[in-house]
Amino acid sequence: LVFTEEDKYGLYSNLLFKYFLAEGIVCGHDLFVASAKEHPDNILKELPAPLLDDTYGKELGDEAAAVKSEDFQDSMKIAWRYQNLPKVEASPTTHTKFGHYYDISKKMPPELCQSVKRHSFYLHEESSFEPKTKTWNMNSGYARLLQSIQRIISQEGFDGSDPQKKQRNVLRIGIQSLGSVLWGDDVCCSDTPEDTHSLTKFLYVLRGLLRKSLAACIITVPAHLIQNKAIMERVTNLSDMVVGLESFIGSERETNPLYKDYHGLVHVHQIPRLNSLICDVSDTKDLAFRLKRKLFTIERLHLPPDLSDTVSRASKQDLAGSAKLLSSGCGAMAIGKKHLDF
Amino acid sequence: QGKFTLLRDTRTDGSFLVHHFLSFYLRAGCKVCFVALLQSFSHYNIVAQKLGVSLAAAKERGQLVFLEGLKSCLDLLFGEEEQPGQPSPLQFLSGSTSDLRALFDFVRVSLTPADGDSWKSPVLLVDDLSVLLSLGAAPVAVLDFIHYCRVSVCCQLKGNVVVLVHSNEDSEDEENELVVNSLCHHSDLILWAEGLATGFCKDVHGQIKIIKRLSLRQAAEQDLVQIYQYKIQDRNVTFFARGLSAAVL
Numbered sequence: 001l002v003f004t005e006e007d008k009y010g011l012y013s014n015l016l017f018k019y020f021l022a023e024g025i026v027c028g029h030d031l032f033v034a035s036a037k038e039h040p041d042n043i044l045k046e047l048p049a050p051l052l053d054d055t056y057g058k059e060l061g062d063e064a065a066a067v068k069s070e071d072f073q074d075s076m077k078i079a080w081r082y083q084n085l086p087k088v089e090a091s092p093t094t095h096t097k098f099g100h101y102y103d104i105s106k107k108m109p110p111e112l113c114q115s116v117k118r119h120s121f122y123l124h125e126e127s128s129f130e131p132k133t134k135t136w137n138m139n140s141g142y143a144r145l146l147q148s149i150q151r152i153i154s155q156e157g158f159d160g161s162d163p164q165k166k167q168r169n170v171l172r173i174g175i176q177s178l179g180s181v182l183w184g185d186d187v188c189c190s191d192t193p194e195d196t197h198s199l200t201k202f203l204y205v206l207r208g209l210l211r212k213s214l215a216a217c218i219i220t221v222p223a224h225l226i227q228n229k230a231i232m233e234r235v236t237n238l239s240d241m242v243v244g245l246e247s248f249i250g251s252e253r254e255t256n257p258l259y260k261d262y263h264g265l266v267h268v269h270q271i272p273r274l275n276s277l278i279c280d281v282s283d284t285k286d287l288a289f290r291l292k293r294k295l296f297t298i299e300r301l302h303l304p305p306d307l308s309d310t311v312s313r314a315s316k317q318d319l320a321g322s323a324k325l326l327s328s329g330c331g332a333m334a335i336g337k338k339h340l341d342f
Numbered sequence: 343q344g345k346f347t348l349l350r351d352t353r354t355d356g357s358f359l360v361h362h363f364l365s366f367y368l369r370a371g372c373k374v375c376f377v378a379l380l381q382s383f384s385h386y387n388i389v390a391q392k393l394g395v396s397l398a399a400a401k402e403r404g405q406l407v408f409l410e411g412l413k414s415c416l417d418l419l420f421g422e423e424e425q426p427g428q429p430s431p432l433q434f435l436s437g438s439t440s441d442l443r444a445l446f447d448f449v450r451v452s453l454t455p456a457d458g459d460s461w462k463s464p465v466l467l468v469d470d471l472s473v474l475l476s477l478g479a480a481p482v483a484v485l486d487f488i489h490y491c492r493v494s495v496c497c498q499l500k501g502n503v504v505v506l507v508h509s510n511e512d513s514e515d516e517e518n519e520l521v522v523n524s525l526c527h528h529s530d531l532i533l534w535a536e537g538l539a540t541g542f543c544k545d546v547h548g549q550i551k552i553i554k555r556l557s558l559r560q561a562a563e564q565d566l567v568q569i570y571q572y573k574i575q576d577r578n579v580t581f582f583a584r585g586l587s588a589a590v591l
Contacts, residue, residue, distance in 0.1 A: 137435070137436060137478065146419075150416075150420055197476070197477065197478040200476035200477065201435070201476070201477055201478060204412070204415060204473070204476065204477055205415060205416065205419060207412060208412035208413065208415050208416045209416065211381075211382040211412050212382070212412075212413065212416070228514070229514040229515075230513070230514045230515035230516065230517070230518070233510065233513060233514070233515050233518075234472070234475070234476040234515065234518075237380075237472060237473070237476070237508060238380075238473070238476060273355055273357070274381075274385055
């Protein structure tokens with residue numbers, strides 16, 4: 001369960017969301033898109049086009065096989081990264097076997113889009129809640145979404161319930177802007193929301209559904225609007241992976257010369273620790289993203305060389321302060337208020 | 343015997359302690375009731391196999407009673423009407439009751455020795471209690487549940503209880519802090535896994551504070567506090583004194 005905290009204007013998290021769906025199409029997975037904001041069909045029309053080259057066809061075959069066998073073993077979710085987090089290189093230069101690259105200046109061709117089964121859930125078009133589930137004690141929008149997901153999972157056999165189905169596939173679920181007012185939840189509006197438990201209950205049930213089926217899910221949430229921090233803590237505990245995007249638009253960092261190459265920061269709050277005592281932590285915690293004309297990349301945060309005499313002490317301290325926040329680690333390992341840099 | 347152990351984590355993931363206790367008690371031949379609220383059975387099974395214990399085999403021979411919270415919740419919400427004789431342990435989710443009585447009954451029934459049982463003292467293991475608050479249980483209900491479990495498992499059945507909770511300094515989750523503080527006061531042993539105050543480090547994953555609450559049993563005694571640092575590996579966790587990690591020596 002990949003939980004993404006949206007950046008303020010939702011631009012970049014939307015991009016990440018679309019990448020997730022596009023990767024699903026390219027890998028031949030089924031898709032389920034849910035939103036209360038935009039009609040899912042519109043979202044699907046806007047997916048970035050994959051970058052194809054000669055080895056693409058073969059790679060797709062390898063990849064699809066690898067993915068299926070991996071998922072088959074665990075029936076768990078795995079978090080997908082599109083631009084590989086570079087461990088050594090600053091930017092991906094070699095063609096890695098994991099994931100595909102996309103060109104965001106072009107849209108995905110509709111034939112490719114049609115090649116997978118797509119399910120959608122647009123809150124405002126859904127029929128009203130069935131009476132059996134009035135004992136759920138949850139926001140009705142969330143409850144309807146859960147029912148819909150569960151129905152698709154069992155009908156299409158993602159939970160292994162249909163032994164006749166020879167080829168197993170993965171279902172990619174994308175839920176946009178959960179927790180926003182459009183879903184009928186006031187957790188983003190007030191400090192003391194009416195129903196503090198709907199969102200967390202929703203996540204728990206979703207987690208249960210994902211664990212018992214071949215499905216992976218990405219959720220974006222306007223976390224900057226949620227004022228009740230207790231809910232954010234609980235939500236982090238209930239998700240496998242939590243990533244926050246902080247864009248520089250409109251903040252003082254936009255004009256900070258030290259950040260001039262980047263459009264925002266990536267905060268990895270938690271990484272999944274599944275089926276093992278350890279988790280896979282990369283060496284670096286300082287990640288930033290930038291949006292070029294064709295590519296959205298996540299890279300290690302590099303400070304530009306300090307060539308100018310006029311770089312003031314204040315901005316250096318400011319950067320040092322924010323660098324401390326960046327490298328404070330992820331929740332699965334350790335987060336600390338730093339006195340020393342490691 | 344009859345001890346209540348609290349596992350607590352702050353700024354890090356203390357679930358390795360849960361895996362340890364699970365395999366420890368199973369190897370010791372105790373009957374274990376494991377209330378696993380956060381992860382699926384296969385997750386614990388795979389880790390336990392690395393630690394040398396098979397959960398599936400333990401379940402077969404009746405040594406382990408496993409409540410998979412996620413599955414139970416799905417059965418409650420998506421399943422057919424429940425049979426009258428078998429209420430779901432997570433009944434409080436559907437709002438019909440606000441207390442955790444059904445969960446306690448489940449625990450009590452699974453740990454009461456049946457005829458022909460040759461297991462040593464029973465153990466209740468909970469991972470993790472903070473999830474119950476997220477699901478809508480009131481803090482008082484959670485504390486009541488733990489209290490009943492202590493009376494039943496520790497006092498009447500002479501067994502042990504091990505519970506994992508999350509906590510954070512300057513956490514804004516007051517309900518959680520209330521539960522954690524209250525449990526701390528009543529625990530015989532607290533194992534507190536914390537992330538390092540200085541941030542992330544590759545070789546030292548955190549530090550663990552072991553607090554033996556001697557003051558609980560004897561009036562004049564002081565609590566004994568020991569602090570070690572640890573590093574988690576694939577099959578093992580190594581503990582060492584502060585500052586003496588293998589990377590430094």
